[in-house]
Amino acid sequence: MSAPSLTHLQILEAESIEILREVAASFERPVMMYSIGKDSSVLLHLARKAFYPSKIPFPLLHVDTTFKFREMISFRDRMAEQFGFDLIRHTNPDGIRDGINPFDHGSSRYTDIMKTQALRQALNAGRYDAAIGGARRDEEKSRAKERIFSHRNASHAWDPKNQRPELWRVFNTRLNPGESMRVFPISNWTELDVWTYIYSEGIELPSLYFAKPRPVVERSGTLIMVDDERLPLGPGETPREEMVRFRTLGCYPLTGAIRSSAADLPSIIMEMQASRTSEREGRLIDSDSAGSMEKKKQEGYF
Amino acid sequence: MSLPMTAPDTELDLWLSQQTEKSLLRFLTCGSVDDGKSTLIGRLLYDSQLVLDDQLASLKKESRNRMVGDEGIDFSLLVDGLTAEREQGITIDVAYRFFSTDKRKFIVADTPGHEQYTRNMATGASNADLALVLVDARKGVLTQTRRHSFILSLIGVKHVVVVVNKIDLVNYDQAVFDRIVAEYRQFAEPLGFKTLETIPVSALRGDNMLAPSANTPWYKGSALVPYLETIDIAEDRSSQKFRFPVQWVNRPNLDFRGFSGTVASGAISVRDEVLIASSRKPAQISRIVTMDGDLQTAIAGQAVTLVLDREVDLSRGDVLTLPGETPEYSNQFQARLVWMNDEPAYPGRSYLLKIGAQLVPATITDLKFRTNVNTLEQTAATKIDLNEVATVTIATDKPIAFDAYRSNALTGGFILIDRLSNATLAAGTIEFGLRRAQNLTYQSFDVNRDVRAAMKGQTPQIVWFTGLSGSGKSSIANLLEKRLTAEGRHAYILDGDNVRHGLNKDLGFTEAARVENIRRVAEVARLMADAGLIVLVSFISPFEKERRLAREIAGDISFTEVYVDTPLEVCEARDPKGLYKRARAGEIKNFTGIDSPFEPPTNAELVLHGAEQEPVVLADELHAWLKL
Ligand SMILES: Nc1nc2c(ncn2[C@@H]2O[C@H](COP(=O)(O)OP(=O)(O)OP(=O)(O)O)[C@@H](O)[C@H]2O)c(=O)[nH]1
Numbered sequence A: 001m002s003a004p005s006l007t008h009l010q011i012l013e014a015e016s017i018e019i020l021r022e023v024a025a026s027f028e029r030p031v032m033m034y035s036i037g038k039d040s041s042v043l044l045h046l047a048r049k050a051f052y053p054s055k056i057p058f059p060l061l062h063v064d065t066t067f068k069f070r071e072m073i074s075f076r077d078r079m080a081e082q083f084g085f086d087l088i089r090h091t092n093p094d095g096i097r098d099g100i101n102p103f104d105h106g107s108s109r110y111t112d113i114m115k116t117q118a119l120r121q122a123l124n125a126g127r128y129d130a131a132i133g134g135a136r137r138d139e140e141k142s143r144a145k146e147r148i149f150s151h152r153n154a155s156h157a158w159d160p161k162n163q164r165p166e167l168w169r170v171f172n173t174r175l176n177p178g179e180s181m182r183v184f185p186i187s188n189w190t191e192l193d194v195w196t197y198i199y200s201e202g203i204e205l206p207s208l209y210f211a212k213p214r215p216v217v218e219r220s221g222t223l224i225m226v227d228d229e230r231l232p233l234g235p236g237e238t239p240r241e242e243m244v245r246f247r248t249l250g251c252y253p254l255t256g257a258i259r260s261s262a263a264d265l266p267s268i269i270m271e272m273q274a275s276r277t278s279e280r281e282g283r284l285i286d287s288d289s290a291g292s293m294e295k296k297k298q299e300g301y302f
Numbered sequence B: 001m002s003l004p005m006t007a008p009d010t011e012l013d014l015w016l017s018q019q020t021e022k023s024l025l026r027f028l029t030c031g032s033v034d035d036g037k038s039t040l041i042g043r044l045l046y047d048s049q050l051v052l053d054d055q056l057a058s059l060k061k062e063s064r065n066r067m068v069g070d071e072g073i074d075f076s077l078l079v080d081g082l083t084a085e086r087e088q089g090i091t092i093d094v095a096y097r098f099f100s101t102d103k104r105k106f107i108v109a110d111t112p113g114h115e116q117y118t119r120n121m122a123t124g125a126s127n128a129d130l131a132l133v134l135v136d137a138r139k140g141v142l143t144q145t146r147r148h149s150f151i152l153s154l155i156g157v158k159h160v161v162v163v164v165n166k167i168d169l170v171n172y173d174q175a176v177f178d179r180i181v182a183e184y185r186q187f188a189e190p191l192g193f194k195t196l197e198t199i200p201v202s203a204l205r206g207d208n209m210l211a212p213s214a215n216t217p218w219y220k221g222s223a224l225v226p227y228l229e230t231i232d233i234a235e236d237r238s239s240q241k242f243r244f245p246v247q248w249v250n251r252p253n254l255d256f257r258g259f260s261g262t263v264a265s266g267a268i269s270v271r272d273e274v275l276i277a278s279s280r281k282p283a284q285i286s287r288i289v290t291m292d293g294d295l296q297t298a299i300a301g302q303a304v305t306l307v308l309d310r311e312v313d314l315s316r317g318d319v320l321t322l323p324g325e326t327p328e329y330s331n332q333f334q335a336r337l338v339w340m341n342d343e344p345a346y347p348g349r350s351y352l353l354k355i356g357a358q359l360v361p362a363t364i365t366d367l368k369f370r371t372n373v374n375t376l377e378q379t380a381a382t383k384i385d386l387n388e389v390a391t392v393t394i395a396t397d398k399p400i401a402f403d404a405y406r407s408n409a410l411t412g413g414f415i416l417i418d419r420l421s422n423a424t425l426a427a428g429t430i431e432f433g434l435r436r437a438q439n440l441t442y443q444s445f446d447v448n449r450d451v452r453a454a455m456k457g458q459t460p461q462i463v464w465f466t467g468l469s470g471s472g473k474s475s476i477a478n479l480l481e482k483r484l485t486a487e488g489r490h491a492y493i494l495d496g497d498n499v500r501h502g503l504n505k506d507l508g509f510t511e512a513a514r515v516e517n518i519r520r521v522a523e524v525a526r527l528m529a530d531a532g533l534i535v536l537v538s539f540i541s542p543f544e545k546e547r548r549l550a551r552e553i554a555g556d557i558s559f560t561e562v563y564v565d566t567p568l569e570v571c572e573a574r575d576p577k578g579l580y581k582r583a584r585a586g587e588i589k590n591f592t593g594i595d596s597p598f599e600p601p602t603n604a605e606l607v608l609h610g611a612e613q614e615p616v617v618l619a620d621e622l623h624a625w626l627k628l
């Protein structure tokens, strides 16, 4: 018999669990970002594993922009019920008051108010000293540069040129008053790792990830799903049914669908293998400019 | 909705099992600035078809006016992801990238060559199995090449590939390659790498990257990627001594108490006897819990929750081991440090040390020598500057469990953290414990005031408040004490209340008793300051002579006389304890200000006007004034 060894996914899983436990043990008020997508679903699964048989010892926070796919909201509530975690929902009250939406105010202003500022409000209100997120280094080039325990100053800003050294798996979790930490337990996972893990662990996902006929309109090459009547239709624009799925989930007016017939996990994984575009391509907010993600992160975006 | 999953998909399952069999290699690129590290990684990503169409389009656009190969791409832009990096054309921080071939999965850390960012190179090296040390064929082995190589050996990266890059710029000349290889091998000899390979490449043009290049017919070795795919890096951590650092105590209810953590090395099975490294108390493993069901055995790298057969005192930071295989348990050891902060390290200073899940205050007790990264010579030093490597002895406030880094990186590597800014200051690797055989070193280490003060991270001193009863001395002292404590400093107040009732309860109010009172308080303050504390003495001390006595007793300890100058009328109007009233009524004799004089200090370091400002403002003023 050869020496027992762990597979690539088992190694990644164990590392992520170690990171989650380190957060629970080192911070006073941690919180986990729950955005309902596949990465959040993996994160949730890992957190359940990390603390089993205890319940997840910190709340999950969902920043609701009011323009999430409807299914995401029902899925979220069902998960909270099923796994018994403590769910905190936050929507920027200023945004509601001013009726901020991506159509009239543009995607970047909308994102700033309903996501970045809303997140800051929620983190301040909860006085959270650590916020766990599901970002991966393979997603985007400035993410590839970020530490697993990523320090934020009192105004939640990231200083990419002055990150703390991070050695071995010895994480410096110390903070001064007002500062906080963003923690990314699945930093070293690739999109493919996430999908294969979901497959092998049988993790449930919103059905939006699987292809089926959905009402969409095509705008400058991007397929936008008409999830509710708030999407203003242009003259002569009529939604038509197309076989589509989503590679990432966000706000429905800002998330492009892809034409696909992959209706189950195996087909998605096989389709991904052949894909020649990145998952973030479907996110309209990332393509604004070359350094746009870095800039957003400096302002406190996740 | 139930999980959409079709009947066993043979194609996928086959593919998945191939994926599962792939091993993982973590490596980094390092070497001097501009040697082509990022270009090389960009090229690898490009050649393994990981650059997707949408990324490629923007990349081509950005590559205009830059040095490009035949593909019209500046490959370094694929990894240099920060705006500042793209503007300056250098790497500042590590980029982690992922790619896989048919044989292996790779996690690459592309690190900066610039000396200023050496700490980021160390960050990238700390989790790597192998390093690509790049050398620009035109420039040869440089100081930074050597520094990085030395750090690799210190961090324990065992496998090195010297990539002689830009070979296209020296006309694919074998002589250049041979010369660089010879020089590097000679330098690296004492560094003890397990394997050392050398490959001539052009990252920009792709020579010897995926396949042997026709431009270097004289090179008979393997191309880079095939070499990375096949090199044997296996290290059987599971057959090493068992180490389980307890990370988190898992206590969902009164019936369950488990210890969560990751097996750092070795393996553990149900019914094994274990020992707690600190207390040497034994216990037996009764369960190995995971959400997927209990395990019979857990091996190195697995994150599990252990349940013991009995109640033992065990918490975060403790290490579980097997009897007869226990790690060192001591508060003294020798270690090597890579210093990563602009502010140099000095012996005697106090830091926080984190090793595994243990966090303790620690002091550098001796700086043995600094190692010159160019020549590997050891030279005497009094401090360690940014990016320098030194060998030191360290004392921790309480004993910790550890191994020599050489035998176990996870239980022998630590970081030092600044007590005030919380910055990560250094990476350290333990060489050996100083306990039994090395007792001599323990004795030669003088415990003196400086050492104790450094452990507390403060300047011990006496702050002597003088002023009338009710002037605000105690309020200010209390506020100052609170603020100092909140800052993590150690302060203590001596005042009439806590001294008169104990230490000085035998003393009355005669002239002689008064002097004796002050003498004792001053002596106690001195001892406390010598022990490292900031001592706040709040005594009316009305006479110049008494205050001078206190100052003399303090000797070489910093002594600050603070006169809380509040007019008698104000104090009498406040009269918090009703003492003035009683003195006026003749119930108390010799009361300062009433029937006994107060000699205003003439040489107080600081005068605070107690009638003009709130105590909290005065406490802040004093805080700002003090040298802490
Ligand atoms: N001709 C030629 N040029 C190269 C080669 N490799 C890199 N270069 C060029 O060398 C310059 C520096 O390359 P980088 O990849 O940024 O160097 P680096 O080592 O990552 O630099 P730092 O990360 O800042 O230390 C760029 O202009 C590259 O195009 C090569 O093999 N041949």
Ligand SMILES: [Mg+2]
Pocket (backbone or CB within 6 Å): B037, B038, B039, B076, B080, B090, B091, B110, B111, B112, B113
């Ligand atoms: Mg570079």
